[in-house]
Every structure is written in C-alpha cells, then in structure tokens.
Amino acid sequence: MEYAIEIENLTKRFDNFIAVNNVNFKVKKGDVFGFLGPNGSGKTTVIRMLMGLISPTSGTGKVLGYDISKESEKIRSKIGYMSQKFSLYDDLTVDENLDFYAGVYCVPKDKINKKKKEILEMADLVGKEDMITSNLSGGWKQRLALGCSIIHEPDILLLDEPTGGVDPIARRQFWDVIYDLSKKGVTILVTTHYMDEAEHCNSIGFLYYGNILSLDTPNCMKEKIIDGDIVEIKSSNTLKSIELLKLKNTVRDASVYGAGIHVMTEPNTDLNELKECLIQNHIQVISIKKVKPSLEDVFVFLVEKENRK
C-alpha cells in the first residue's frame, strides 16, 4: 500500500506549550482523510508542519516520500493549500485571481488557459470570469479559492476548515469537487467542524489538545467508541428534560441534539424509566427511541471522556 502522508511521533512545542504531542497517522494515496477536533486542538499546527512552514520539535513526517524537515521545497510544489480565510484578492476578478496563482505556482504559459478552463468548469464559475471577487457569494468564493489552490495540479490537497460559514447547498457542491479530485488520485486532508462532512472521509483522525484520541473509518468509530446507548428524546421542554435526565444514575450525559435531546445511558437502560421520569414532572414525551450514535455523539463522547481524566 502506498501512502501519500506518513507521520511518526510528530511533536511540536511552543515554549512550554505542547501543541502536537507524539502524533502518528498515515494517509493512503487518493484517500480523503478528515482531521477533527475542537478549536485549538493542534490541527492547523500539523498542517503547517506538513507544508514545511514550521519545523517539528521531534518526530518525522513524509509527504509523497519527501522528508518534511529536509525536503519541504520539493513538497511545496506538489501541495495545494486552502485555508479558512480564502486567500483571494478581493479587488481582482475571478480570472485575474487564477492568473495570479498560476504565476505563483509557475504553471507553464502554454498550459494556463487549458487549466483555467478546467477549473472554471469544475467550480461552476463559467460566465463569472470577469466578476470582481468581492462580489461573489460565499460558496463561489470558496470554490474559486479551491480552484486557485489546485491550478498547479498538486498531488496532495490540504484544506483547513474550507466550508465554515457556507450554506448546505454550496457545501454539497464543494464536496462533489473534492470527490472528483480524489477519484483522479489526489490525496486530501481536510479539517472540519461539520460532522456530516466527516462522514464522507475514508478515515478520520480525532485530535484533542495535541493528542490523537482515535483513528479509524467513520463507521468503525460509530460502532466501537461509545460503550453505552444513545437515546433520542423529543419532549415539550428540552431544557428541563435535560436537567431531569442528568439526575438519573443510568444517564451519563444529556444534551441538545437537533430539535431534540441525545441521552447517553448505561448499556441496556430501560427507556420506560426515562419516559416515566419526564412524565412525572409534567413534561410531554413526543418520542423516545434508541438510535445509532452519530459522529457528533462520538465527538462529544471523546471530548468529555478526556475532560474527566
């Protein structure tokens, strides 16, 4: 099996602060790897080390077989990077932004036009070439930023929260493009706070205060990590229900989930008992059922388990 990214015992300290602590993971060529974790967990620091922008304190990393400490120049020409703050020139047109990035990445002159046409089609920006970037809506800007980051046909794409603040339709369009790239063999590492996006990844690494807590496929994570049951309840008073449920000793945690509540209970907890507890307190129970844990449940479970330590 060929790996596009291989990281071994990677550590980064800033003075006394350990931003990344002995992290290990591998990403297969052509895979989409999702990097999850709360704000400040070290995701961006790992990405910066992969790009050779900062050097690790210890440990090694290889990107496309090149050493991240010694051969970062070689790596950079093969990497595309898009950050949350799409680095586009707002006062340039769509076309001019693409030209600019083609220049930066030294795309051969005879290839530029063909490449630009491809990107405009892929990003659904045909006809918008002459629009000033600041006039584009969020979803378009985001796809333009992605287009700019792949104009030099990189083998690896690093995306740092690329879909923050983008609406559900634009997010779907964006992920369609990501898949097409992955099908063509581009390896993608993406960080996101959207758990539904994490479901689309081939594998996920869960980072928390610099440590990898879990590394697996989305399905395995949902099946293996939570050792209790998840019960979904819809009631007439969400807030009061949460307070009451938390007092029960079979309940480990209860929190807002969509329009209802997700309750994490000990295995094989009697649902009628939970229902009774709410009814006795004059709360109407609209529905109560055991559900498969979602990735969001897994995320919250891992964070809270870690916090209790």
Add this chain to the structure above:
Amino acid sequence: MEHEIIISSLTKKFGDITAVDNLNIKIKENTIFGLVGPDGAGKTTTMRILLSLLTPDSGTAEIGGRDILKESEEIKQHIGYMPQRFSLYGDLTVLENLEFYAEIYQVPKKEKKEKIEDLLRFSNLTNHSYKLADQLSGGMKQKLALSCNLIHTPKYLLLDEPTIGVDPVARREFWKILFELKEGGTTIFVSTPYMDEAERCDEIGLMNNGKIVKTDTPANIINSFNKPIICVTSENNHLARDIALKEEYVTDSYLFGEELHIVVDDSDNAIKKLLKKFDTNYIKASINKISPSLEDVFVNIIKSEKRR
C-alpha cells in the same frame, strides 16, 4: 401572543442588487426565531437594518413597539448584537472586556460588578476571567462575545451566524445558553447555516434572494414538504447517485452524511427500479423510505427557487 419584532415591507438595494426585497417577518415575544438561507440571501443586511447600521430604501421595522427609523437610540439600549466577526479586545482580559462593554452600554456602577459575576458564571468563564481574550479557545471567545453583548440585560438579542468555526461541543453549550436566555424572557433573532440549529428555533424563516420563501415552525415546514424521500445505504454512494440521477423518475439525489437521499414521485416504484439498477451495476444497497429532515426541505426549496 404579542409580536416583539415586526419587519414590514423592508427593501434595501445596493446598486443593481436587491439585497432585501419587500421583506415581512413577525417575531413573537420570548421566542427564538431562526433566519435560514444560502449565502447572499440577505440575512446580514436584514440584521444591520434592524440595528440602524443601514437605512432601508423603503419599509420599516418595529422592535418592542418602537420604530427603527425614528427611535433607534432608545431601541439600541434594549438590543444585544453579535456580528459574524465579533469584536473582542484580544489584549484585554476576559474581565476587562466585560468592563469595557459595561462602560459602552452605560451599565450603572452599582449593578456592574454583580452583572459581570453573573455573566461569568453563566458562560462558565469564571475560572478564566484573568486570561487574555486572545488566549481563549474559539468556543470560549464566542461565549465571551455573547456575554459582552448581554451586559446591559437586553430584551432582544440579534445573533448573526454565531456558531461558525466552533466545534460541536461548544455549539451545544452555546445553544443551551440561548435556551436559558429565552427562558429568562429574551427574544432571540438568530441567523444560521446549520440546519440542526435551525430545528431548535421556535419559528424559522427560509430566506432566499432577499425574500422569505417560507415562515413556520420547523415541524410544520418539514410536514409541508410533499415529495417522498428515499434513503440509500451502499458501499459506493457516489456511483449510486450518478446512476440514480440518470433515471427519469428521480427528481434529485444528494449525499447526506453517510446516506444518499433521493427525491422521487412514487417511492415504492422507485425503490423497486433502483434496486434493480444498482444490482446490475454491482452495487450492494439497501433502500428505505424516510421522513425528510429540515436540511432535505431546505435543499429542495432553494434548488427549486434556483430553477425558476
């Protein structure tokens, strides 16, 4: 029930673009109203007009019985507003930020200390009060920004996409705070691109191209969706989607987390035909009927608007 925020025939143009187009919204006292819509729908412009940061071309709005065009100064004393990029002073501590906002909002000295203590407790920041705002995590920054805008005990809270870039744990905590504020009598107007958050609102308005396409409770909006949706789980949802989209009885097909959702006219018929199609393409799949989620409804309404 009385309406506390009433937006009437509000219009705002920027050059050729009509950002807000004859908008009408009524928000009941002591509820959470969610404004949901794609980028560029006009959500932020609407909020800015309510705050008198922008003047509408025509129409007006009332907040607590006061007209935004004539009584904006009085209104401001009762509004808390958290913009998308909230402004905290990174080089001030948590406590100093709260004190600064207390000054701006002219909170009486006698009340200030107690109010700040209350807010710190409320947002779980008591143990972090001497940290610089820059050193806080994203979720804590967001709670501090909210607290700063609650220092004058506003009756109305306007939140413009407050949970962007915040992780799921922090988002849950933030919403718990909003529920508590509502319980305490605050009327909340919040815009969000997250459909799971929209589902927690008492009422939502779906906004597109400056107009409200639909206003109702989340449950009613979901129930009003009249097309069947079927859900596919397979080992290759991408291929399955491409195949489904070629079928003439399929209206739309899109990925939904680990599932593939397909909008059809007749679900039984479609399930039968699709299972056969998938089988001939060597895709192992199971299909069942599902009731749509708010995100399904949103995607379908906005897409059908675009086709017009």
